[in-house]
């Protein structure tokens with residue numbers, strides 16, 4: 001696996017963006033690009049993990065299966081490398097399209113493998129970052145999502161994962177109507193611009 005860590009030497013806390021989308025020109029990718037530019041304008045160090053373009057394998061095999069009797073188990077090189085990338089990170093931002101009221105499998109696999117027993121949790125271990133922000137692009141509309149309590153369900157899932165990794169400061173941002181066909185979004189280009197502006201505020205808030 002080739003690491004796609006792109007560091008820029010800047011002055012303040014480091015932000016690590018983990019993201020998942022098969023297309024490098026997707027709206028998800030455009031959001032990530034805007035986040036990186038916003039972070040750079042705030043003099044934040046930025047590192048990026050583009051799971052698709054790095055060829056990350058999401059499938060947890062025996063090499064990375066936790067051994068509950070041995071929190072010091074040595075996992076695969078890919079897992080050790082990616083966990084080491086978190087060592088000096090202050091803020092994690094995870095960006096993903098909502099797929100089946102969840103995250104893309106490649107991103108789930110990242111958590112399965114990299115946030116592993118003895119590294120991210122167990123025997124006093126934790127993710128070193130102090131905060132995590134989740135940005136999920138949602139095809140459908142906000143009112144339906146909230147009426148059906150999908151936001152509460154997702155918030156609970158994502159915040160539980162953060163807490164298991166020892167990160168108490170966890171917030172979720174939803175970018176709604178990314179498809180916009182059923183909701184009759186008249187100007188998708190303008191709507192997407194607004195979503196990108198919404199996402200940038202997440203980075204702004206990290207500096208406050």
Ligand SMILES: Cc1cc2nc3c(=O)[nH]c(=O)nc-3n(C[C@H](O)[C@H](O)[C@H](O)COP(=O)(O)O)c2cc1C
Nearest residue numbers: 026027028029097098099100101137138139140178
């Ligand atoms: C496999 C798959 C599952 C999806 N599941 C949902 C879903 O559960 N709820 C929803 O609102 N949109 C769903 N969508 C729509 C995506 O959220 C939408 O395509 C995405 O937010 C658009 O961002 P993108 O242009 O970067 O792909 C799904 C899309 C795919 C491909």
